Amino acid sequence: MNIFKSLRTFFDNFTILLFMMVLLASLWPVQGQAAAAFNHFTDIAIALLFFLHGAKLSREAIIQGxxxxxxxxxxxxxxxxxxxxxxxxxxxxxEPFLTPTLYLGILYICVLPSTVQSSIAFTSVARGNVAAAMCSASLSNILGMFLTPVLVGLFIHSQASQQDVNSTQAAFSIVFMLLVPFVLGQLCRSKVFPLIQRYPIMVKVVDQGSILLVVYAAFSEAINEGLWQQVSGSILFALTIICGVILAIVMVGLTYASRALGFNKEDEITIVFCGSKKTLASGLPMAKILFVGHPIGMLILPLILFHQIQLVVCGILAARYAKRPENGVTTEQ
Structure with missing residues (x-):
């Protein structure tokens, strides 16, 4: 029951909506002037998302962690x-099993920061160090605003063939679209946070809604450029296997490395969940900024698949960790 409960909480609802956006874009892609207006609306939603994330984050939790x-x-x-x-x-x-653009999407996954909400949630379910998870995941996302564009320039810029990533322009865009709203949220936290506590659904709607908008806009553009003519079933299967292999190597490596370095079980859980996960919430908005002029739908397809795989695997693993003995008694949740 633990496994199914974890998966239903962190996987089912949002995953269904996510793939509904892909289906909707495949059947009715937004085009022309409507696409331009939709992109502007998406930018506003992303800025609002990071404003609310800034208002949610406790400075005390950061200092403590x-x-x-x-x-x-x-x-x-x-x-x-x-x-x-x-x-x-x-x-x-x-790369021979994928298209070059899809493998750029794999490289993009590799330079993204960790997730916030699900890392903390899975750590909590598994009875890990939740305070450390809050701090680490939050700092990872803050640092990711600076590190991800740098790493994109170092590791992906040289891989892009025709249309290069404009790192300077992307950095300014990230500052104004993501960092500035985040800082404003921090500055307004005393007034905004009580509203967030009173109306938590507001954050959830903006959080998930902005991601769904980005997915719909990106896949609409990709469909207009012939995405499903370029990505076959065998390529999708290979992409799923590759995402799973990378995730498995990282999770197994972190588990044994944390034990070898003497971390206790609670810290091991935090390391495994925070160190192996990649953010969809920040990854999609940054991709929209960093890869202007690129086939964005193809680039984010690996991230969407990786996101679903990590949720399933972490849901199962969290339930397993939660059953470990505590004071000689096996915990059943």
Missing amino acids: ITHWRLHLFIFASTFVLFPILGLMFRPIF
Whole structure:
């Protein structure tokens, strides 16, 4: 029951909506002037999303969590060092099974920060170090606003063939569309946070709604450019396997490395969930900024698949961790 409960909470509803957007874009893609207006509306939704995230984040939680620097350094190394190394190392092996653009999407996954909500939620279900997870996941997203564009320039810019990533323009766009609203949210936290607590559905609607808008707009553009004529069933299958292989290597590696370095079980859980996950919530808005002029639908398809795989795997793993003995008694939830 733990497994099914975890999956229903963190997978079913949003996944259904996500794939409904892909289906909707496949059947009725937005085009022309409507597409331009839709993109502007999406930009506003993204800015609002990061404003609310800034208002939600507690400065006290950040300060409290920073003291566990060894754990955070380990998680950041996994997120921003191990993943990119794996992405580059496996390129000669995996890219022949995909298109070059799809493998750029794999590399993009590898330079993204960790998730926030689901990392904390799964850590809580698994009875890990929730305070450290809150701090690490939040800091990962803040640092990701700066590190991801840099890593895109280093590892992906050289891979792009015809239309290059404009790193300077992308950096300014991220500052104005993501960082500025986030900072404003922090500054307005005393007034906005009580409203968030009173109306939590507001954050959920903006959070998930902005992602769904980006997915619909991106796939509409991709459908107009012939996405499903370029991506066959065998390529989708290969892409799913590749995402699963990378996730499995990272999760197994983090598990054994955390034990070898002497972290306790609670910290191990935090490391595994925060260090192995990649954000869809921040990844899609940043892709929209970083890859202007590129086939965005093809680039984000690996991220969408990876997101679903990590939710399923983490849901199962969290339920397994939750059953471990506590004071000699096996916990059943």
